[in-house]
Amino acid sequence: MKKKFAITSTGKTEKSLLDLRFGKCENVVIFNVEKNQYSIIGNPYKDGENSGTQLVKFLIKEDVTTVITGEVGPKVSELLEKEKLQLVLLAEERIKIEDIMDRIKP
Numbered sequence: 001m002k003k004k005f006a007i008t009s010t011g012k013t014e015k016s017l018l019d020l021r022f023g024k025c026e027n028v029v030i031f032n033v034e035k036n037q038y039s040i041i042g043n044p045y046k047d048g049e050n051s052g053t054q055l056v057k058f059l060i061k062e063d064v065t066t067v068i069t070g071e072v073g074p075k076v077s078e079l080l081e082k083e084k085l086q087l088v089l090l091a092e093e094r095i096k097i098e099d100i101m102d103r104i105k106p
Contacts, residue, residue, distance in 0.1 A: 002032075
């Protein structure tokens with residue numbers, strides 16, 4: 001089964017830190033484990049209403065299977081469960097995106 005991760009990020013490089021906010025995160029790293037490739041996308045919904053649920057809908061279109069972030073609200077949690085996306089919550093404030101990707105790699 002293909003695995004594609006969405007990791008919330010404070011910046012636009014793999015040296016950036018995990019953004020603990022989901023809907024209001026600055027950027028999202030889309031990491032394809034099979035291909036060992038990633039892209040970093042600015043969060044187009046961070047300043048709008050229902051930013052979390054809008055971001056989930058976007059990630060579904062990107063074929064994401066797992067979301068890694070610091071926290072999500074109840075609406076996002078419900079939507080992720082309904083859409084069968086795995087949620088991984090990390091409480092590590094100072095962890096770099098590259099370290100998270102290293103943990104995920106087979």
